[in-house]
Amino acid sequence: MQETKQETDAIRDARRQMEVCNACRYCESYCAVFPAMATRRDFTTGDLTHLANLCHSCKGCYHACQFAPPHPFEINIPATFAQIRQESYAEHAWPPAMGRLFERNGTVVTLAAALLTALVLIGTAAIQDPSVLYSPQTGPGAFYRIIPLWLMNLLAGSTFVFALVALAMGGIRYWRGTAGGAGRQVGLAPARDAAVDILTLRNLDGGGHGCNDVDDGFSKERRWLHHAMFYGFFLCFAATTTGAFYHHFLGWTSPHAFWSLPVQLGTWGGVLLCLGTAGLIRVKVVTDPGPVARHLMGGEYAILALLFLISATGLLLLAVRHTGAMGLLLAIHLGLVLAFFVALPYSKMVHGVYRSLALLRNAMEKRAARAA
Ligand code: SF4
Numbered sequence: 001m002q003e004t005k006q007e008t009d010a011i012r013d014a015r016r017q018m019e020v021c022n023a024c025r026y027c028e029s030y031c032a033v034f035p036a037m038a039t040r041r042d043f044t045t046g047d048l049t050h051l052a053n054l055c056h057s058c059k060g061c062y063h064a065c066q067f068a069p070p071h072p073f074e075i076n077i078p079a080t081f082a083q084i085r086q087e088s089y090a091e092h093a094w095p096p097a098m099g100r101l102f103e104r105n106g107t108v109v110t111l112a113a114a115l116l117t118a119l120v121l122i123g124t125a126a127i128q129d130p131s132v133l134y135s136p137q138t139g140p141g142a143f144y145r146i147i148p149l150w151l152m153n154l155l156a157g158s159t160f161v162f163a164l165v166a167l168a169m170g171g172i173r174y175w176r177g178t179a180g181g182a183g184r185q186v187g188l189a190p191a192r193d194a195a196v197d198i199l200t201l202r203n204l205d206g207g208g209h210g211c212n213d214v215d216d217g218f219s220k221e222r223r224w225l226h227h228a229m230f231y232g233f234f235l236c237f238a239a240t241t242t243g244a245f246y247h248h249f250l251g252w253t254s255p256h257a258f259w260s261l262p263v264q265l266g267t268w269g270g271v272l273l274c275l276g277t278a279g280l281i282r283v284k285v286v287t288d289p290g291p292v293a294r295h296l297m298g299g300e301y302a303i304l305a306l307l308f309l310i311s312a313t314g315l316l317l318l319a320v321r322h323t324g325a326m327g328l329l330l331a332i333h334l335g336l337v338l339a340f341f342v343a344l345p346y347s348k349m350v351h352g353v354y355r356s357l358a359l360l361r362n363a364m365e366k367r368a369a370r371a372a
């Protein structure tokens with residue numbers, strides 16, 4: 001397997017820090033990173049990129065570390081690994097030229113949201129009677145009198161499929177670039193181990209006592225907020241899929257009744273997504289800045305804010321769907337959703353793919369070590 005990652009200052013610094021940690025090993029029980037580190041004597045660029053993506057940025061090792069700044073050793077694993085993760089997102093992005101979008105990522109995501117929302121609003125006013133944006137539309141097919149179904153399907157479908165392809169290509173490039181398989185076959189057992197780690201966010205429990213979400217006190221707040229965002233997102237996705245099934249296979253056209261399955265899935269998903277994203281933004285605002293790579297925060301805030309706006313406009317749309325505000329809100333909501341799909345492979349959201357692959361590689365390594 002080839003290593004494509006260039007040696008950067010962050011990689012060199014991480015290697016220095018891992019050598020100190022490997023001698024110390026105080027944080028061995030905190031997360032998956034330290035046991036994985038302990039199996040290595042040398043740290044290649046691929047190894048360090050893997051360890052950085054395995055890190056869940058819980059900050060536990062920073063607050064526990066006697067060598068953290070202002071100590072001259074300047075051990076700050078969470079901030080250094082955050083920088084390496086960002087470099088890995090840019091390096092393995094697909095198409096490769098798009099990796100540049102990870103520079104000033106907050107601006108990129110914000111511009112995408114503003115531009116696509118404006119385009120959908122202008123486009124709606126151009127192809128329809130502009131009054132649909134402010135006059136009440138009711139009954140079956142009300143949404144499609146504002147934005148035709150074929151156009152919604154074309155815009156959302158093409159951007160979503162592109163995002164999935166770009167994410168998959170990025171994941172493949174990352175796996176190869178970090179020597180992910182290390183010559184081993186991906187088996188069912190490590191895939192199951194990794195799935196449990198992903199679905200439970202086990203590495204955000206700090207070894208049982210929680211993480212240092214805000215300061216040196218222990219908490220599981222970030223873990224629960226991330227769960228709310230993650231499962232809220234999938235409930236919203238399930239709502240859209242169920243609505244499409246109703247439309248295409250049962251002939252039931254939206255808007256659906258409040259107690260229908262798509263509306264209930266979307267409502268609970270939207271509430272969880274709102275709570276999760278707003279809570280995660282709050283944690284980032286109030287957290288101790290010591291272990292944070294502050295220059296990367298713009299992109300993290302932007303994608304969280306975008307997800308919050310998508311869920312908030314979705315819930316508002318439900319509340320006002322029988323009024324004249326529905327048209328405007330639908331256009332804004334669709335613009336934000338399109339911006340999310342377009343930005344998805346070039347935002348913090350890619351951490352879901354890379355961290356999942358890092359957890360898979362970690363599970364493979366652990367099982368191989370047990371079998372040896
Ligand atoms: S982060 Fe600090 S305390 Fe933890 S293993 Fe490394 S050197 Fe030791």
Ligand code: SF4
Binds near residue numbers: 027034055058060078
């Ligand atoms: S920040 Fe947390 S997850 Fe990352 S290496 Fe330190 S203890 Fe592990």
